[in-house]
Amino acid sequence: MYLTALLSSAALLLALFALRQGEPAPPPLPSSGQNIRVLLSAKPGQYLFESLEVTPLYARAQVRGGPDPQRLQPAFSSLGDGPLRFTAQEGRIRVSVLGKAYDLGPFAEVAADPEAPGAPRFLIGGKQRGDFYPEYPGRLLLGVREGRLSVVNVLDLQEYLRRVLPSEMPPNFPLEALKAQAVAARTYAYSRMTAPPERNYWKSLGADVDDSTNEQVYNGQPPQPSTDQAVAETLGQVLTYRGALVQAFYFSTSPGSTASIEEVWPDRERLAYLRARTQTNPVTVNISSERQALEFFRNWAPEGFYDGESSLFRWRVSLSRSELEAVLARTLPALRRASPEFVRTVEGRYTPDRPEFELGTLQGLKVLKRTRGGFITELEVRTSTGRYWVGRESNVRNLIRPDKRYTGGPDVMLERFNGVLSPNFPALPSAAFAWEEEREGNNLQRLTFWGGGYGHGVGMSQYGALGLAKAGKTHREILEHFYPGTALTVLSPGSKR
Incomplete structure (x- = not known):
């Protein structure tokens, strides 16, 4: 009670200070222990299932249906009866099991039977990853969209994180690194849960996040003791900045520096805690010319780099002019269609998305803008038909795809720092x-x-x-390094939504 009073007083003082400075008070932090809604993908980038098989495990499940998610009525219970087969027919969900069929209406739910002990988990047909068959806790909400089925997994946030952590970070990493990842993943999840619909596309689909790299990979790997420990030992811990949840972005491997958010994503506002940070000691990063950039990336010695154990700390790939022309003839039009504000013709008759567009003979590439840490954010493609500007980091990566599906020839090999050859990498790392x-x-x-x-x-x-964990840094110190000026905050307990 005393701690709660102190927290309340601190929040009041923070609000008064913000008002005094003419700044709006930060929104109230969410409580811990909430449920998160995860939109499940049928295939990469596709979220509608033609049909769905759900198998309840460990405890009896109840199937309900109705005209909307708030008015669902029990239809039947099932355990050990084989898979429940759901289809969408004429705007309604139908399910069959043991030769019986049920009409559930436009919406359905598969969840724990309230009259039976235990909580089931669910296997979902088509969601296996190699030899791993992920189990989905919580409940499944089904709806009809465009004549097919959408599926949202509603589950406790801690259970969600238990399946995110091993999917996002190798479980054999040191515990302090795993704990830093747990805090970042939890903060990211809460920021998406509390974001208004206009800032979170998934809200229009009844979810907070999806299960892919678009947000955080969920159930890509099974829970592990080390990652479970990291999630448990950071219970309720999130990162805040001036009393508000931060945007806790993270990624795999730096080349020696991170990048500021507005440099990589120019349509986003500058944030004090997402600044370019050198990831070296005692090596320095000094890239002010293309000659220095080439020297820097040709340096494959990992000593002095925090990320030096990653196989993609350094990499290289070689493409002939004809291979590059085949790639660019496809990627330039695709990127222009996807983000026209970041792909345009500087000199030439046609924009790349026009049917009349021809790439012509590739004459060269030119860096127009690069971050201090080496990330290219603006690139020019020069061909016999014109000059084409490409902006934004993700577009630069996706412009050059070292993949035989784009080159039309034999396998294209990307050489990793550790000597491993990766065929047909989908985009530049x-x-x-x-x-x-x-x-x-x-x-x-x-x-x-x-x-x-x-x-x-x-x-x-x-x-x-x-690298920082191996150097003896705690998860607090790791987080402070990557998100300077933030505070590690413990959320108060609350009820599930």
């Missing part, structure tokens, strides 16, 4: 790269890309957290 040209006279023949890191570069580098 990061936008932190430079290149060497091979020419015959003025004619471009080949580009060899030398790069570093994996991911967007904003926030916490997971392999950087590994």
Whole structure:
């Protein structure tokens, strides 16, 4: 009670100070112990199931249906009866089991039977990952959309994090790195749960997040004792800045520096705790020219880099001019259609999304803008038909796809720092790269890309957290390093929503 009073007084003082400074008071923090809503994907980037098989495990499940999620009525209970087979027919959900069929209406739920002990988990047909068959706790909400089924898994946030952590960070990482990841993942989840619909697309689909790398990977790997420990030992811990939840972005591997949020995503506002941070000691990062960038990325010695244990700390890939032309002829139009504000024609007759567009002969690439840590945020493509500007880090990475599905030839090999060759990488691992040209006279023949890191570069580098943990840093110190000026805050307990 005394602690609660102190927290309340601190919140009041913070609000009064903010008002006195002419700033709005931060929104109230959520309580811990809430449920999160996860939209499940049928395939990468697809969220509608043609049909769905759900198998209850360990305890009896109840199936309910109705005209909307608030008015669901029990239909039947099931355990050990085989899979429940759901389909969408004429705007209604139908389910069959043991030769019986039930009409559930436009919405349905599969959840624990309130009259039976225990809480079931669910296997979902088509959601296995190799030999791993993920189990889904909580409850499943089904709806009909575009003649197919959408599925939202509603579950306790701690249970969600138990399945996020091993999917996002190797469980053999030191405990302090795992705890830093747990806090970042929990903060990220709460920020998405509390975001208004206009700032969270998934809210329009009845969810807070999806289960993929669009947000946080959920149930990509089974829970592990080490990651369970990290989740348990950080119960309720989140990062705040001036009393509000932070945007706790994270990524796999830095090339030696992180990036400021507005550099990578120019449509986002500058944030004091998401600034470029050097991930080296005693090595320094000094990239002020393309010559220095190439020298930096050609340095494959990991000593002095926090991320030096990552296989993608450094990488390289080589593409011939004809391979690059085949790639760019597809990626430039696709990127123009997806984000026209970041892809445009500087010189030439047609924009890349026009049917008349022809790439022509590739003459070269040119860096127009690069962060101090080496991430390219603006790039120019020069061809015989014109010059084309590409902005935003993700577009730069997706412009050059070292994948035979784009080149049309044999496997394209990306060499990792540890010597492993990865065939047909879907995009460049990061936008932190430079290149060497091979020419015959003025004619471009080949580009060899030398790069570093994996991911967007904003926030916490997971392999950087590994390096700091091995150097003896606590999870508090790791988080302070990657999100400077933030506070580690423990949420008060509350009821589930």
